[in-house]
Amino acid sequence: MKKIMNDPKNIVSEMLEGLSILNKDLLYHPEFEVVSRVKTGKKKVGIVSGGGSGHEPAHAGYVGLGLLDAAVAGNVFASPDPMRILKGIKEADNGAGVLLVIKNYSGDIMNFDMAKDLAELEGIKVESVVVKDDVAVEDSEYSDGRRGIAGTIFVHKVAGAMAERGASLDEVKRVAQKAIKNIRSMGVSMSSCTLPAASKENFTLEVGKMEIGMGIHGEKGIVKDLLKTSKDIATILLEKIMNDLDYYDSEIALMINGLGATPLMELYVLNNDVRKILLSKNIVVKNNMVGNFMTALDMTGCSITLFKLDTELEDLLNEKCKSLALNI
Amino acid sequence: MKKIMNDPKNIVSEMLEGLSILNKDLLYHPEFEVVSRVKTGKKKVGIVSGGGSGHEPAHAGYVGLGLLDAAVAGNVFASPDPMRILKGIKEADNGAGVLLVIKNYSGDIMNFDMAKDLAELEGIKVESVVVKDDVAVEDSEYSDGRRGIAGTIFVHKVAGAMAERGASLDEVKRVAQKAIKNIRSMGVSMSSCTLPAASKENFTLEVGKMEIGMGIHGEKGIVKDLLKTSKDIATILLEKIMNDLDYYDSEIALMINGLGATPLMELYVLNNDVRKILLSKNIVVKNNMVGNFMTALDMTGCSITLFKLDTELEDLLNEKCKSLALNI
Numbered sequence: 178m179k180k181i182m183n184d185p186k187n188i189v190s191e192m193l194e195g196l197s198i199l200n201k202d203l204l205y206h207p208e209f210e211v212v213s214r215v216k217t218g219k220k221k222v223g224i225v226s227g228g229g230s231g232h233e234p235a236h237a238g239y240v241g242l243g244l245l246d247a248a249v250a251g252n253v254f255a256s257p258d259p260m261r262i263l264k265g266i267k268e269a270d271n272g273a274g275v276l277l278v279i280k281n282y283s284g285d286i287m288n289f290d291m292a293k294d295l296a297e298l299e300g301i302k303v304e305s306v307v308v309k310d311d312v313a314v315e316d317s318e319y320s321d322g323r324r325g326i327a328g329t330i331f332v333h334k335v336a337g338a339m340a341e342r343g344a345s346l347d348e349v350k351r352v353a354q355k356a357i358k359n360i361r362s363m364g365v366s367m368s369s370c371t372l373p374a375a376s377k378e379n380f381t382l383e384v385g386k387m388e389i390g391m392g393i394h395g396e397k398g399i400v401k402d403l404l405k406t407s408k409d410i411a412t413i414l415l416e417k418i419m420n421d422l423d424y425y426d427s428e429i430a431l432m433i434n435g436l437g438a439t440p441l442m443e444l445y446v447l448n449n450d451v452r453k454i455l456l457s458k459n460i461v462v463k464n465n466m467v468g469n470f471m472t473a474l475d476m477t478g479c480s481i482t483l484f485k486l487d488t489e490l491e492d493l494l495n496e497k498c499k500s501l502a503l504n505i
Numbered sequence: 506m507k508k509i510m511n512d513p514k515n516i517v518s519e520m521l522e523g524l525s526i527l528n529k530d531l532l533y534h535p536e537f538e539v540v541s542r543v544k545t546g547k548k549k550v551g552i553v554s555g556g557g558s559g560h561e562p563a564h565a566g567y568v569g570l571g572l573l574d575a576a577v578a579g580n581v582f583a584s585p586d587p588m589r590i591l592k593g594i595k596e597a598d599n600g601a602g603v604l605l606v607i608k609n610y611s612g613d614i615m616n617f618d619m620a621k622d623l624a625e626l627e628g629i630k631v632e633s634v635v636v637k638d639d640v641a642v643e644d645s646e647y648s649d650g651r652r653g654i655a656g657t658i659f660v661h662k663v664a665g666a667m668a669e670r671g672a673s674l675d676e677v678k679r680v681a682q683k684a685i686k687n688i689r690s691m692g693v694s695m696s697s698c699t700l701p702a703a704s705k706e707n708f709t710l711e712v713g714k715m716e717i718g719m720g721i722h723g724e725k726g727i728v729k730d731l732l733k734t735s736k737d738i739a740t741i742l743l744e745k746i747m748n749d750l751d752y753y754d755s756e757i758a759l760m761i762n763g764l765g766a767t768p769l770m771e772l773y774v775l776n777n778d779v780r781k782i783l784l785s786k787n788i789v790v791k792n793n794m795v796g797n798f799m800t801a802l803d804m805t806g807c808s809i810t811l812f813k814l815d816t817e818l819e820d821l822l823n824e825k826c827k828s829l830a831l832n833i
Contacts, residue, residue: 179695179696179713179715179732179805180771181695181735181738181767181771181772181774181775181807182734182735182771182774183734183735183736183774183778188770188774191735191773191774191777191778192770192773192774192777193773194777195772195773195774195775195776195777195778195780195795196773196776196795198776198777198780198793199776199793199794199795230770231770233768233769233770233773234769238769367507367509368507385507387507404507406510406511407509407510407511407519408511410509437766437768437769438765438766438767438768438803438805439509439766439803440561440765440766440800440802440803441561441562441566441765441797441800442516442520442558442559442561442802443508443509443510444509444523445519445520445521445523445524445561446509446510446511446516446519446520446523447509447523448523448524448526448527449519449520449522449523449526450511450519450523452523452526465526465527466527467523467524467527467829469769469797472768472769474768474770475766475767475768475805477507477766477803479509501795504832504833505832
């Protein structure tokens with residue numbers, strides 16, 4: 178294992194300190210592993226997301242104007258405890274309530290729910306939405322029901338833009354839920370990943386093999402297969418996504434996401450193949466993002482996310498945002 | 506080798522097609538592997554950069570407002586031929602002359618110089634600057650003198666902003682040269698990289714070892730050493746950089762660059778260590794970027810770039826720009 182790090186015990190705090198120093202609009206709360214926006218005094222709904230670390234730039238990289246008000250980090254691949262999340266809620270609270278955007282993992286569901294209860298006891302109005310965009314498997318090692326993966330970033334964007342407009346908590350929750358209903362993702366991995374405190378890979382993916390539908394913590398996918406071409410990967414992932422939700426003849430946002438160790442060159446090649454397939458199916462891409470948005474440590478591979486748009490969702494996607502990982 | 510690709514022979518064109526479709530302000534010229542800005546009709550100096558592919562998002566990811574007007578791609582790790590570069594110059598020409606930003610590799614120097622001559626025969630005024638920011642080695646396998654690496658992005662930014670202001674070709678060249686004088690970089694690699702058409706790594710870096718000062722094509726560095734902590738890597742690279750140029754008591758821009766397969770988590774940890782060392786030396790960081798800006802296919806590792814600022818350079822760095830890889 179070759180990682181740029183010091184003591185693996187401190188990797189999350191050193192990472193968040195090294196991230197938050199990049200931008201004077203960010204505050205790092207070390208005792209809670211929370212990164213929040215410097216308060217502007219504007220009364221608006223606060224948006225909070227978070228989860229285990231190892232998915233950078235998620236989620237601290239999305240704290241900023243038109244996106245998250247606070248991100249709560251757990252240890253690597255481990256859900257943050259409720260006291261950390263409570264701190265995130267408090268930092269995001271601007272007097273208009275707080276929306277939690279939770280990826281569907283059992284630990285996150287439990288801890289975010291507990292934090293919601295604690296915050297409500299302190300008089301903060303809190304609502305939550307759960308992202309379950311990964312169509313690969315119905316249940317998994319860490320989730321009841323589908324997992325939440327890269328499509329979560331679109332939920333950040335839509336909810337964050339709605340909150341920035343000054344909409345009510347109910348309205349912000351409504352658009353987040355509409356987005357979740359319209360988003361599907363699936364990924365493929367060419368390698369395992371290595372936890373900072375471990376001396377070797379989590380598991381091994383054999384030479385010349387890939388695993389279709391693997392989760393962002395290395396959870397089981399659908400099948401191990403021979404490594405395919407980019408065109409074949411695009412075909413396999415899109416077929417499963419489009420069998421789950423009817424995207425034909427619709428307008429969409431498309432995200433090609435790298436899992437951390439896959440070079441941009443390869444993601445652009447995949448984007449090219451995905452775009453050609455979508456064109457052949459009369460699906461119009463109005464918004465297209467390619468990059469490392471929701472990673473899995475040093476895993477190689479990618480995911481594809483399709484997000485069906487209407488006028489409201491498209492407008493929210495196009496609104497200004499400013500963060501380390503996303504600037505529009 | 507596990508890459509997301511189709512036929513390696515077509516990887517550059519498929520990559521550029523998949524990249525340029527992301528943004529309606531970009532034009533892809535497939536017969537030349539050039540990506541250019543859609544012409545706006547504004548008379549301004551054109552900025553052109555380029556070189557071998559495999560360094561994504563460099564250089565096509567930097568085409569846009571306040572940055573490059575055209576990027577010219579060679580095959581993987583191979584300089585683009587003069588006819589491609591000539592096409593880039595023509596696409597970048599808005600009637601006020603064109604500045605070429607060349608990384609110091611022998612093939613690039615030769616081909617960009619030939620293209621400059623060809624363009625001048627067609628009546629386009631062309632100037633060039635050569636970036637040699639890598640302090641690791643004095644000469645290398647592919648360069649006479651120091652290599653040009655990630656610091657090149659700062660030159661794009663400064664020259665692009667000056668051109669966007671409507672400055673003359675002489676003025677744009679002047680600030681590019683001032684930037685080059687003030688920029689130093691150095692990197693460390695934990696792995697080799699694999700060319701798309703090859704079946705195995707370019708060479709092997711042993712388990713538990715890193716190579717200090719390796720080039721972005723895997724060229725030899727200074728020494729192979731045991732893998733160090735992030736703090737030690739920061740210390741080693743900064744010492745060599747700061748021995749070369751006096752940054753003490755100055756204001757700088759700092760770039761922590763990933764080589765393609767190193768997760769953001771690790772780059773943020775390194776940034777944290779670098780910032781602490783700079784603080785201890787009374788060096789004020791006015792601008793700090795962390796990400797994958799100039800990569801080496803799927804190499805793991807990083808580089809550090811320091812850029813000494815004065816008021817003019819800082820203003821140019823902070824000016825608005827819009828591209829796939831950099832938005833300010």
